Amino acid sequence: MKAIKKITLSAAFLFISAFGMANEMDLRIIADNADKSLVFRYENLATDASLRFIDGEGNVIFTENLEDKSAYVKRFNLNSLSTGTYFLTVEDALKETAYTITIEDINISIENKSVKNKPVFKKVDDMVYINMLNLKRDKVEIKVYDDSDRVVFTEVSEDADVVEKAFNFKKAYKGHYTIKVKKNNEIYYEGINVD
16 A cells, blocks of 8 residues: 555646646846846746736735736836845746846846745645755654644654655545645645535
8 A cells, every 4th residue: 555655746746847847937037238128038838827916015006817828028127226135036837937027227246046846736636735945954844734733743854855744534524624735934725615
C-alpha cells in the first residue's frame, strides 16, 4: 500500500513539474523613463493569472485577470503617480512574482524581484494531493482542520526540496475540512467538502 502511495505521489509531482516546465511563463517588465511608463509583458500563459499594481500603502491601483492566452502586454502610464515605492504582482496557480518599483521625479527603477512558490493542491475524488517546491529547504507545516476548527492532522517538514503529502478523505466524517500550509510568513489554504 505504501509503495502505491509513493508511486501515485511521484506521478502527480512529475505531472505538475512537466506541466509547469512545458508552459514556463515569460515575464518581463521594462521601465521607460522617456515617457514615464512601465511596459509589462507576460507570455506563454499556462493557467489563469492575476495582475495587480499596488502603491506603498497597500492600495490596489490596477487589477486584471489574465486568462489563458499566448501573450499579454500592458503599458502603465505613471505620469500621474507621486514619487514613492510601488509593487507589481503576478499570481498564478504555481507561484507569485512581485516586482518592487521606485518612481522618482524623472526616473523609474525596478529595484527587486521576488518569487514565491505556492503549493499545488490537486483533488481527485476524495483524495487531496499537495506538492510544493521548497528549494531553500524552509520549514513547512501542514495542518488539517475540521469544520469545528479542531486540528485533525499536523506534520512539519524540514530540510526537504519538495514537500509532498496525500490525504484520503474517503472514510472521513461528513463536513468541511481546511488544509493549511505554512512556510515562513506565507500561508495557503485549501478546502474540501466530504459528503
